[in-house]
Amino acid sequence: MCLSFALQGPHFLEFLSWTVTSDCEMILKCKVTNVSKETRVKWFKDGVELLHAVYEPTGVSTFTVPQVTRKELGVYRAVVSDSRGEDQSVLELIDDEFERLLQQLNKQCALSAGPVGIQCTAQGFKLYCSLKYYLSCMNTSWHFKDKRIDLQERTKPGSSMQKVWIEILGPTEADKGKYTLEMFDGQETHKRSLDLSGQAFADALLEHQRLKQVEFAEKNRARVTKGLPDVVAIMENKSLCLTCFAEGDPAPEMFWLKNDREVTSTGQYNIKNENKSSTLTINHVTMEDSGNYSIFVRNKHGSQTVLVTVSVYKRGEKPRADAVQM
Known part of the structure; x- marks a missing residue:
């Protein structure tokens, strides 16, 4: 929700709004006009001044959040002023508006996902997908041969700020096939897949066995x-x-x-x-x-x-x- 109170002197040409970039950053933006050399633009969130906002000579002012969390929820206010007067614009980034922001972030984060890769370990296979960053509110699931992989003894899903993965422990020939990561952004499902069969599976299994032997030797060496x-x-x-x-x-x-x-x-x-x-x-x-x-x-x-x-x-x-x- 945006509110504006027009006064004499500098005023807002474009009110506060938000966008999500392809780098999964949130940018709050406004534009002021009828400015002079003494015109100043200040930003506030829940009454506390934001010191890292940028004000350009064109009248555009922005505030960038590289990684959005629940801490960004709140009421933002931009104030433009000089000796002739002031104007302000308010953006309430709460409730439904904040949920819309998260949906857009989820979408961009899912679009930023690279291909599914594989890392062999002494314990098995680790299938992973890298993203600009991963939001905990994003709905992700792994599938094997188009069937969802539920939590079980031999599978262990996990995530970090920039990666989603699933570990396949003690792999066997039965684990050969196509794996798919599904990411639901709230409206659309985005998919990344890896066909772990044929020579790719044989090479991965051989490397797992080698690493298992190395770990055993390291554990038992003099x-x-x-x-x-x-x-x-x-x-x-x-x-x-x-x-x-x-x-x-x-x-x-x-x-x-x-x-x-x-x-x-x-x-x-x-x-x-x-x-x-x-x-x-x-x-x-x-x-x-x-x-x-x-x-x-x-x-x-x-x-x-x-x-x-x-x-x-x-x-x-x-x-x-x-x-x-x-």
Whole structure:
């Protein structure tokens, strides 16, 4: 609903109105005439001034909302004034008028939708459609072979600000076929489809299986769960114990190295491997025991190496400032 109160001096040639652009923006617009250099146009929403409205020398004034939400519901008012007087125009963007705006937004958002794409995951297929932005009030539904897909264990629909999707979990040959996204804007239904059959389905299923294997390997690969400090310092003639914990399935092999050469249980070195842990003990350390040590863990799914620098110092000397003193 628009109201105008014509006064002497500047006044409205075009009253407040709204439009929805192809970019799904809402633009409020008006045009004033009989203006001078001192003429000013101010905008208000529910009595609060809107500071980002634009006033052009042609007399056109606009206010743009990039993404409309329910917060835009309200009463808008534009006031043009100078020393000769003022005029105002009011737009009540509420009730039926706001619903008409949402319908137009829904339509433009649906028209902005790109083709249906597919993203393979370790869990299955994710069919998606990108839009300028998605309105929660838009009525969307997914269909398989022209039959609506209802919420079930193996399907999981979802949406974000710029995307609508459905996940097909644990796909099988029975999931081969045409998928369609339907978007109802309140008056019309807009459709986007993907034919997931033939080689397209075979390639997608193969990629899903590959990602599933990668996820399984990553979950079960050997990894250090409780590592070592970067640097340890110990006084000469003391004994040093370094313990590291690891996990994986199958249980990982664990090796200690010094300067990239394997350390074995001989002489002053003693290695004790227990369930998920390995301890390296160096008895009566000497200055020659300083160096770069590492724990290397591995199983058939992968491996990891964690490094530690051992710094031996003499009695009366200060240990390295960055070291954990043992």
